[in-house]
Amino acid sequence: MITFNPQLQFNTFDYQLLEQNSIKEPEWCFSFAFNKDSTILAVGCQSYIKLFEFTNERVSLNQILMNTDFVRSIYFMKKSQNLISGGEDSSILVWQKNQDHQWFIYQKLLGHSKPIKHIIMNQNEDLIISCSSDKTIKFWVKQNEWVCSQTITNHTQQVLSLSINESQNKLISCSEDKSILVMELSSITNMWLVKQRIFLQEQGRRLCFIGDNQFTFQPKNQDILYLFQWNSTSQQFYQEMEIPVDSSLDTNYYFPQQFINQKQLLINKNGNYINLLRRKVDGTFIKEKAIKFNTNQIFGTMNDSGDYLVTWDQEQKQLQFRKFSEI
Structure with missing residues (x-):
């Protein structure tokens, strides 16, 4: 449950670059996922998935998987340790390990007609949700x-x-059509129903639920982050506030927002910056730090605890690891 403990005091923090762990990677890396205990990192490097062992802050390449096309989204399952990848060719691949600990394609999911943009799962991991350039959202x-x-x-x-x-019964999506859909799972039919459509002045590429009653949304090329709040009377979300963030021209997709509950920390890529925002006692957010890059072509993720941030950017062409530290 996402709640805020008023006794919990957060110190100023930083993400220090672990320079000795940087790995040269000339190929574009669009997607990243850690496994449950953060000992394996999967990286989508063009049409390959590279699996790195990550133990005691040492990084080593373990295996390379051949995907069917450029890898746009990766999800590492927590319960089965299976891996899901979505590709430029519109397919979704479910990967498993065999008895020799080698990965193989267990199933290929066909249904989308254009590139996959994002893949998520519910907590039970019995539902895959995917979205695509074909304008659709699919439930598997x-x-x-x-x-x-x-x-x-x-x-x-x-x-x-x-x-x-958090309750796994509401889903939000954003699109180039300058709208956010709010969908709800029907307890009667077990189907997802569109309950609200929020029209926007500008499209955005990243959004994230905070618990059940809030979500954040980053409009394209804007130096503000929108915070939406649930209204129990109208049974709809409304825009509650605009939060200042660092910004520049943003021309790329991917690098989804993440909220790290135990650190009450939101990671939000925006242009040349990775903004790190802390959730306050009153439920609002404040930007505490912004990591600046020399390009807006930045891709990455955090592990579930928020202790490590991994990125790849067009300027450095390296996998770079940063470690959380309190100051």
């Missing part, structure tokens, strides 16, 4: 194999990012 359920159970077609342009709430 586990039976004997994964099958597509539903498709949402309300967006009119490519769908860029997804986020599910």
Whole structure:
């Protein structure tokens, strides 16, 4: 449960670059995912998935998997340790390990007609949710194999990012059509229903649920972050405030927002910057730090605890690891 403990005091923090762990990587790396205990990092490097062992802050390449096309999104399952990848060719691959600890493609999910933009799962990991340049959101359920159970077609342009709430019954999406869809899981039909469409002045590429009653949204090329709040009377979300963030021209997709509950920390890529925002006692956010790069082509992720941030950018062409430290 995402709650704020008023006794919990947060100190000023930094993310220090672990220079000895930087790894030269000339190929574009769009997608990243840590496994449950942060001992394995999966990186989508063009049409390959590179698996790195990450132990005692030492990084070593363990295995390279050949994807069917450029890897745009990766999800590392927590319960089964399976891996899911979404590609430029519109396919979703489910990877498993065999008895020799070698990865193989367990299933290929076909249904989207254009590149995959983002893949997430519910906490039970019996539901895959994907969005695509084909303007749709698809829901895949586990039976004997994964099958597509539903498709949402309300967006009119490519769908860029997804986020599910803590109770796992609300889903939000953002699109190039300058709108956010709020979907709700019906307890009667077990189908997802569009309950609200929020129209925006500018498109955005990143959004993130904070618990059940809040979510953040980054409009493109703006130096503000929107915070939306649930209204229990109207049963809808409304824009509560605008939070100042560092910004510059943003021309790329991917690098989803993340909220690290135990640190009450939101990571938000915006142009040349990675903004790190702290959630305050009153539920609002304040930018505490911004990491500046010499390019807006930045991709990365944090592990679940927020102790490590890994990035790749077009200027450095390196996998770079940063470690959380309190000052």
